[in-house]
Amino acid sequence: MDGNGRWAQKRGLPRTEGHRAGEEALFDAAQGAVELGIPWLTVYAFSTENWRRPPDEVRFLINVIADNLLTRRRDALHELGVRIRFIGRRDWRVPRWVGRKMDEAAELTRDNTRMTLTVAFNYGGRAELVDAVRRLVEEGVPARKIDDRAIRARLYAPEMPDPDLVIRTSGEFRLSNFLIWEVAYSELVFTDVLWPDFRREHLIEAVREFQRRERRFGDTDARHGGGEPAGSDLGSQ
Ligand code: FPP
Numbered sequence: 001m002d003g004n005g006r007w008a009q010k011r012g013l014p015r016t017e018g019h020r021a022g023e024e025a026l027f028d029a030a031q032g033a034v035e036l037g038i039p040w041l042t043v044y045a046f047s048t049e050n051w052r053r054p055p056d057e058v059r060f061l062i063n064v065i066a067d068n069l070l071t072r073r074r075d076a077l078h079e080l081g082v083r084i085r086f087i088g089r090r091d092w093r094v095p096r097w098v099g100r101k102m103d104e105a106a107e108l109t110r111d112n113t114r115m116t117l118t119v120a121f122n123y124g125g126r127a128e129l130v131d132a133v134r135r136l137v138e139e140g141v142p143a144r145k146i147d148d149r150a151i152r153a154r155l156y157a158p159e160m161p162d163p164d165l166v167i168r169t170s171g172e173f174r175l176s177n178f179l180i181w182e183v184a185y186s187e188l189v190f191t192d193v194l195w196p197d198f199r200r201e202h203l204i205e206a207v208r209e210f211q212r213r214e215r216r217f218g219d220t221d222a223r224h225g226g227g228e229p230a231g232s233d234l235g236s237q
Contacts, residue, residue, distance in 0.1 A: 001022055001025070001026065001043055001044060001045070001169065001195040001198075002168065002169050002170040002172055002176075002194075002195055003018075003169050003170025003171075003193075003194030003195045003196070003197075004018030004019045004021070004022040004194070004195055004196055005018050006018070006170065006194055007021060007022075007194040007195070007196040007197065008021075008196075010194075015057060016056075016057060016060040016061075018194075018195075018196055019057075019060060019061055019064050020064060021196035022195050022196045023064050023065075023068045023069065023073075024196070025195055025196050025197070025198045025199065026043060026069075027073055027076075028198075028199050028200055029041075029198055029199070029200060029202075029203050030077065030080075030082065030115075030117055031080065031200065032199070032200020032201075032203045032204065033115060033200075033203060034080050034081070034082065034114055034115050035200070036200075036203070036204065036207065038115060038207075039114075039115055039116065040115070040116050040118070040160060040161060040163070041115060041116070041117050041118070042087075042117075042118040042119075042120060042160070042163065042179070043117070043118070043119055043120065044120045044123065044176075044178050045061075045065055045119050045120060045121050045123075046061060046062070046065065046088075046120070046121045046122055046123070047120075047122075047123060047124055047176070047177060048088075048089065048122055048123065048124035048127050048177075049124065049177070051093055051122075062095065062098060065098070065119070065121065066097070066098050066101050069084075069105075069119065070098075070101040070102065070104070070105050071101070074105050074108065074109075077109065077117065078108055078109050078112065080114065080115075081112045081113060081114030081115065082109060082112055082114060082115050082116070082117050083106075083109045083110060083111075083112040083113070083115070083116045083117070084105045084106055084108075084109045084117050084119065085106050085116060085117070085118045085119070085157065086102045086106065086118070086119050086120075086121050087118055087119075087120050087121075087123055087128070087156035087157050088120055088121045088122040088123035088124075088127075088156065089122045089123070089124075089127055089131070090122070091122065093122065094121075094122055102121070116160070118157060118160060120178070120179075123156075123178075124177045125175075125177045125178055125179055125180030125181065126177060126180060128155055128156055128179075128180070128181065129151075129180065129181060131154070131156075132151050132154035132155055133151075135154045136150065136151070136154060151181070152181070155181060155182070160182070162182045162183070162184070162185065162186065163179065163182060163183060163186045164186060164187060164210065165186060165187050165188075165189060165206065165207065165210045166178070166179075166183055166186045166187070166188050166189070167189050167190075167191065167203070167206045168188065168189070168190050168191070169191055169193055169194060169195045169198055170191075170192070170193070170194050170195060171190070171191075171192040172190075173190055175188075185215070185217055185218075187210050187213050187215065189206045189209050189210065191205075191206065
């Protein structure tokens, strides 16, 4: 959800106003995703690197997430049938009261089936892989048993399907440590729209773009593919 700061600067507003507007955009996009029948939506809300931002901005971001998403929007999302979940590190930097609100939102919405909204908070794709490797070592898994499946089972949300589509806003052409393992075969759509201006129409446009793509998953022809390669098959790609 990139471009909040630039959106605010263009209007002569503090960067934090961009995050506030970004939260509105997220709610609209989430409603749009539900309407489109998209079963999984994952948003990058706060990265393991975002702690480097000025303390006021960090505090504001955490409050926007906690006060809006986890309080005001939580019930609306629940009514829409959205299951809310979080991926990322729960380390000492995540205030305890925020962790509690995350757990409450996840608990309240856990049986909802219309869409899973996964919020990546204090998340980094490399950190996720580091944590998976740590778990393998802690569990004493022998090297010969380590394959794609063993690693996937130790990601933050192992049952979450790999994303079909990744949308990057604000004219940036990077993945910035987002779901590094999971996006191996995702289609990437880049848009110049700054995140606070993003609405469900932009989501629909990105899905249309996705539908025009031919996905081969390493095969020569989409017709042969039959979908994403599973498990250790990836080793021969
Ligand atoms: C990147 O834009 C955006 C973020 C670091 C924060 C994203 C958070 C929100 C949209 C707030 C709402 C989120 C939830 C889950 C309720 P930037 O600040 O780096 O923008 P810039 O590249 O223009 O400086």
